[in-house]
Amino acid sequence: xxxxxxxxAVLGLVACGxxxxxxxxxxxxxKGKKDGLPWDNDPAVTELRGSKWTKGSRESWEESIKTRQLxxxxxxxxxx
Amino acid sequence: xxxxxxLCDAERCIECNGCVTACKNENEVPWGVNRRRVVxxxxxxxxxxxxxxxxxxxxxxxxxxxxxxxxxFYKTDDGVVLHDKDLCIGCGYCFYACPFGAPxxxxxxxxGLRGKMDKCTFCAGGPExxxxxxxxxxxxxxxxxxxxxxxxxxxxxxxxxxxGDGDVIADIYRERVLRRGKGSEVWGWGTAYGPATRPGAxxxxxxxxxxxx
Numbered sequence: 226x227x228x229x230x231x232x233x234a235v236l237g238l239v240a241c242g243x244x245x246x247x248x249x250x251x252x253x254x255x256k257g258k259k260d261g262l263p264w265d266n267d268p269a270v271t272e273l274r275g276s277k278w279t280k281g282s283r284e285s286w287e288e289s290i291k292t293r294q295l296x297x298x299x300x301x302x303x304x305x
Numbered sequence: 306x307x308x309x310x311x312l313c314d315a316e317r318c319i320e321c322n323g324c325v326t327a328c329k330n331e332n333e334v335p336w337g338v339n340r341r342r343v344v345x346x347x348x349x350x351x352x353x354x355x356x357x358x359x360x361x362x363x364x365x366x367x368x369x370x371x372x373x374x375x376x377x378f379y380k381t382d383d384g385v386v387l388h389d390k391d392l393c394i395g396c397g398y399c400f401y402a403c404p405f406g407a408p409x410x411x412x413x414x415x416x417g418l419r420g421k422m423d424k425c426t427f428c429a430g431g432p433e434x435x436x437x438x439x440x441x442x443x444x445x446x447x448x449x450x451x452x453x454x455x456x457x458x459x460x461x462x463x464x465x466x467x468x469g470d471g472d473v474i475a476d477i478y479r480e481r482v483l484r485r486g487k488g489s490e491v492w493g494w495g496t497a498y499g500p501a502t503r504p505g506a507x508x509x510x511x512x513x514x515x516x517x518x
């Protein structure tokens with residue numbers, strides 16, 4: 226009888242436990258298809274009127290994107 | 306290393322909905338789905354009403370990625386949060402987790418049945434061959450793979466909506482704030498990219514600006 230009460234008490238205490246409510250993303254959980262990298266594409270300057278970069282070079286692509294971003298900077302466009 | 310972010314300048318947004326239209330047109334987004342929308346903040350407060358353009362902010366620690374039960378989200382090397390529609394089950398958990406209301410669900414059948422989640426891709430397509438028809442049909446245009454920025458930011462007539470590498474757009478915004486001497490609050494950045502390192506920082510009041518008489 227005493228063992229039963231002890232078991233009930235232990236189970237009761239377990240029920241009082243609270244699990245973590247905040248979920249945090251763990252890297253590497255993604256289960257879908259692999260995506261390509263933008264700088265691995267041909268620049269396609271003519272037909273798509275995009276920027277120019279060296280295929281496969283991330284630095285070159287980032288530089289072309291940065292140049293494009295600065296078009297949003299009207300203070301630089303106007304005052305220079 | 307570029308970290309793609311959006312920044313909406315509430316001092317400049319004139320609620321023209323050009324960004325919404327540009328997004329709809331560029332990605333051929335279906336009826337009933339709005340990847341981007343313009344909302345009013347401080348609604349009804351005289352003198353404090355502002356408009357801002359809101360879409361997926363591609364958060365640093367995206368809550369949608371954490372709650373997805375089928376793990377269909379991933380983050381690209383340049384910080385864009387994307388998802389695989391072939392895995393998505395349309396459960397809607399990401400919608401409840403997102404502080405910006407970005408995930409959208411097209412009606413897929415009778416009785417309000419939800420389709421697969423759709424959201425802003427930063428015009429970076431999705432996990433299909435870049436610039437392919439399959440990618441366009443599922444996710445919209447992949448402008449980053451064309452060396453362009455998101456259509457909404459590039460179409461913004463007042464340049465209120467800035468899109469691109471966080472460092473570059475923050476520099477553009479900083480210079481604006483210094484010139485006009487007000488409006489340094491960047492709506493949503495604390496939520497999306499973490500709290501400011503210098504909270505409450507204000508632009509210097511009497512700083513002489515170069516290039517201005």
